[in-house]
Amino acid sequence: MVDHGVRAALAGALCAVAAFAAQAEEPASPAKLDPAASRVADEGAGVALDLAISEPVPYRAFLLAEPPRLVLDFAEVDFAAARPAELDSAARVTELGWGPIRAGWSRLVAELDGPYRIASAEERIAGDRSAAIRVRLEPVPAADFAVLTAGGVPEGARWADPKPAPQGAPKRRQTGEAPLIVVLDPGHGGIDPGAEVGKIHEADVTLSFAQELAERLRHEGMTVVLTREADDFVPLEARISAARAASADVFLSLHADALAEGEATGATVYLLAEEASDAASAKLAERHDRADLLAGVDLSGQDDLVASVMMDMARAETRPRAERLARELAASISATGGRMHRHPIQEAEFSVLKSADIPSVLLELGFLSSEGDRRRLADPVWRAAMQEAILAALNDWAVADAAEARLIRR
Ligand SMILES: [Zn+2]
Incomplete structure (x- = not known):
C-alpha cells in the first residue's frame, strides 16, 4: 500500500474515540478484513492492533473494565476470512473476539492482561481505497484506567444494552385452552459464536435447529417466537425480555x-440453580454469562429483576413446573431413541433461565466436542426425530401442567 492519505483521529487521554471518516458512503457489500495484512501484537510495553479492510468504515474505540478490554465498533465488517485466534499473537491480549453485534454493525473485543490507555487510534485510507485501522495501547496505572473507564460503555455505543424486562404481574398459568406459547432461544450469535469446532459454530447449529423446530411446533398449532432470527448478538437479558413480551408459557434455550474435559456426549437438560451439579x-454457565460481559453488556444489575417478594413467590411456583418440563424432555428424547447424557438433567446458574414466572430450561442438544454428537447434529433425520421428541414433551407437559393448575385453583 502506497501513498496513504491519513485521516487520523488521534486519541489522547479520552477512552472514547469516534472517527466517522467515511460516513457519507454507504457500502453495498460489507468491507472485508484482510487477515494477511492484519495483526494484534505486543509492541514495546503496549499493544498494536492493525486491521486491513477492503474499504474505509466508520468506527469507534473505547475501553471497558472488569475485565479490562478494548472494544472497537465498525459499520459492518466481514471477518469471515479469519478466526480471531489466528490473528492474535499478543501475550497481552488474553482473548480476542469479533462478529456482528446488531444489524449493520460489527464489534471487536480484545481482553487485556492489565490497565492500558488508547494512545492513538486512526484510519488510513490508501490510494486503492483500502483502509487500515491502527490502534495503539500503552500501559497506565490502575487508578488512571479506573478514571478512563468510569463511564462504562460510552454514550452512542450503548445500543447493545438490554432493556430491563418490565415486571408487571406474574403471568397466568396456561390452562390448555389456548395454543401453547413457546419461546425458542437459539444460543449465542453475532460477536458470540459459542463453541467452535473446525468450521462449525454453535450459533449456526442452534439457529437452524430452532428454525426447524419452530416450523414443526407451529404446524401443531403452537405459537412460537424466536429470540433471534439471524446471526445477531442478543444479550441474555434481552432474551428474557423477549419471553416476557411474548407472554411465553415455556422458554426453551437451545x-x-x-467441553474440553471428559467425554461429554448426548443431550442434557439444564435447570437454573445457584449451585452447579458439577464443575x-x-x-x-460461566462461559455463557462471560460472552455477554465481553461483548460489553454488564449483567451485574440483573438480580433487580427478581428482587421483589412477589417474584420470589412466582419462582417458587414456577420451579416444579420447570422440573416437570425437564423430566418430560429427558424421557421423550430417550423414548425416541435420542441420546441423553448419562446425567440427563443437571443444574447450573444460567442467567438466561432467570425468568421468575416462565418455566425455563436450557437444552444442550449434544456437544460439538463429541464426534458422534457432531455427526448427529448434522443429520437431518436425527434432527427431525429430536424435534418430534421435543414436540411430544411439550404436549405432555402442557396437559399435565394444566391439570395441576386446575387442581390448585379448586
Ligand atoms: Zn452454548
Whole structure:
C-alpha cells in the first residue's frame, strides 16, 4: 500500500474515540478484513492492533473494565476470512473476539492482561481505497484506567444494552385452552459464536435447529417466537425480555456446547440453580454469562429483576413446573431413541433461565466436542426425530401442567 492519505483521529487521554471518516458512503457489500495484512501484537510495553479492510468504515474505540478490554465498533465488517485466534499473537491480549453485534454493525473485543490507555487510534485510507485501522495501547496505572473507564460503555455505543424486562404481574398459568406459547432461544450469535469446532459454530447449529423446530411446533398449532432470527448478538437479558413480551408459557434455550474435559456426549437438560451439579456445568454457565460481559453488556444489575417478594413467590411456583418440563424432555428424547447424557438433567446458574414466572430450561442438544454428537447434529433425520421428541414433551407437559393448575385453583 502506497501513498496513504491519513485521516487520523488521534486519541489522547479520552477512552472514547469516534472517527466517522467515511460516513457519507454507504457500502453495498460489507468491507472485508484482510487477515494477511492484519495483526494484534505486543509492541514495546503496549499493544498494536492493525486491521486491513477492503474499504474505509466508520468506527469507534473505547475501553471497558472488569475485565479490562478494548472494544472497537465498525459499520459492518466481514471477518469471515479469519478466526480471531489466528490473528492474535499478543501475550497481552488474553482473548480476542469479533462478529456482528446488531444489524449493520460489527464489534471487536480484545481482553487485556492489565490497565492500558488508547494512545492513538486512526484510519488510513490508501490510494486503492483500502483502509487500515491502527490502534495503539500503552500501559497506565490502575487508578488512571479506573478514571478512563468510569463511564462504562460510552454514550452512542450503548445500543447493545438490554432493556430491563418490565415486571408487571406474574403471568397466568396456561390452562390448555389456548395454543401453547413457546419461546425458542437459539444460543449465542453475532460477536458470540459459542463453541467452535473446525468450521462449525454453535450459533449456526442452534439457529437452524430452532428454525426447524419452530416450523414443526407451529404446524401443531403452537405459537412460537424466536429470540433471534439471524446471526445477531442478543444479550441474555434481552432474551428474557423477549419471553416476557411474548407472554411465553415455556422458554426453551437451545445450545450445543463444547467441553474440553471428559467425554461429554448426548443431550442434557439444564435447570437454573445457584449451585452447579458439577464443575463442567459451572464452567458452561460461566462461559455463557462471560460472552455477554465481553461483548460489553454488564449483567451485574440483573438480580433487580427478581428482587421483589412477589417474584420470589412466582419462582417458587414456577420451579416444579420447570422440573416437570425437564423430566418430560429427558424421557421423550430417550423414548425416541435420542441420546441423553448419562446425567440427563443437571443444574447450573444460567442467567438466561432467570425468568421468575416462565418455566425455563436450557437444552444442550449434544456437544460439538463429541464426534458422534457432531455427526448427529448434522443429520437431518436425527434432527427431525429430536424435534418430534421435543414436540411430544411439550404436549405432555402442557396437559399435565394444566391439570395441576386446575387442581390448585379448586
Ligand atoms: Zn452454548
